Amino acid sequence: MKWGQIVRDNRFKAVAVLSDQVFEFECTMADALASGLVYQVRDEASATDAGGSIIEEFDESQLVMPLKPGKFLCVGLNFTDHAQEVGAELPKYPTIFTKFSNALIGPHDHIQLPDADASTKVDWEAELAVVVGKSVRNVDRHLAQDAIFGYTVCNDISVRDWQGRTSEWFQGKNWDSSTPLGPVIVPADQKDVASGLRMTCSIDGEVRQNGNTANMVFSPAEIIAYLSQFMTLEPGDVIITGTPAGVGLSLHPRKWLEPGQVVETEIEGIGILRNKCI
Structure with a gap:
């Protein structure tokens, strides 16, 4: 799997790229790291349980800088x-x-x-x-x-x-x-x-x-x-x-x-x- 970030509705959202599906989350990638959400998601079921929703149409051109680093x-x-x-x-x-x-x-x-x-x-x-x-x-x-x-x-x-x-x-x-x-x-x-x-x-x-x-x-x-x-x-x-x-x-x-x-x-x-x- 891979993690990234997109912009939707003028908001940064974390995305998890799994083998068959891409899930977006209602938080930034920095927040997904700080909350530990990234460690909860391993497959489609856990992505859904963690509040992710499937992106129907996705390609890597949608990805922006994956996070704004603290340091x-x-x-x-x-x-x-x-x-x-x-x-x-x-x-x-x-x-x-x-x-x-x-x-x-x-x-x-x-x-x-x-x-x-x-x-x-x-x-x-x-x-x-x-x-x-x-x-x-x-x-x-x-x-x-x-x-x-x-x-x-x-x-x-x-x-x-x-x-x-x-x-x-x-x-x-x-x-x-x-x-x-x-x-x-x-x-x-x-x-x-x-x-x-x-x-x-x-x-x-x-x-x-x-x-x-x-x-x-x-x-x-x-x-x-x-x-x-x-x-x-x-x-x-x-x-x-x-x-x-x-x-x-x-x-x-x-x-x-x-x-x-x-x-x-x-x-x-x-x-x-x-x-x-x-």
């Missing part, structure tokens, strides 16, 4: 091949930064590039996003794994010259309407990240990144355990977990996103983002 946390330099391509040592601890909701867009929305006089050095970064399903504080990695509700797809679009202005990456990572997320959340018990899921990013059909989640330095559970040492993580928080090799910064010559290009970001068995740059 959106990011991990840098978390793939061995990416650290090597940018000439960085493997980190001893997870490298943490944040994004805010102004940067986030849905799976089919346009990526808003900066005005050309502000920057033309805009890069792509395919990333696995982890959706927290349970509140945790100061847990080990086993309990951290249990706190993961599921996984979705993200592209951590980065304005590289602004990112490099200081030692803090924040200002290169938070441009308005730049970071697609979605289209669905796949429950964690359906995917084995450690064994490896293929991750790709293509620009106008040309594959630029072709990586695998097996090459993470820190696993999602290790990241959650680390974060939980100093902060409480709550249902609906999202953590993106780093990007594999193949970013534009490391190509020779370097390549950057341009208006009109279409960015496709895919993680095996989870979903694909398709976003046009404008």
Whole structure:
């Protein structure tokens, strides 16, 4: 099964995509996580019992950003091949930064590039996003794994010259309407990240990144355990977990996103983002 979110009657509604039916619920996806509803639904009967109603006509083009995260946390330099391509040592601890909701867009929305006089050095970064399903504080990695509700797809679009202005990456990572997320959340018990899921990013059909989640330095559970040492993580928080090799910064010559290009970001068995740059 998969979870997502649609807009109907000007309201965000959680949807559960089962094998034969799609059910909508009278709550947002964030509320479905906070209430535990997502753990109640396993089949059509339980979806009905939980208050879901069948959507007769549905396709994935109806899906918007799967939830508005309470906190959106990011991990840098978390793939061995990416650290090597940018000439960085493997980190001893997870490298943490944040994004805010102004940067986030849905799976089919346009990526808003900066005005050309502000920057033309805009890069792509395919990333696995982890959706927290349970509140945790100061847990080990086993309990951290249990706190993961599921996984979705993200592209951590980065304005590289602004990112490099200081030692803090924040200002290169938070441009308005730049970071697609979605289209669905796949429950964690359906995917084995450690064994490896293929991750790709293509620009106008040309594959630029072709990586695998097996090459993470820190696993999602290790990241959650680390974060939980100093902060409480709550249902609906999202953590993106780093990007594999193949970013534009490391190509020779370097390549950057341009208006009109279409960015496709895919993680095996989870979903694909398709976003046009404008």
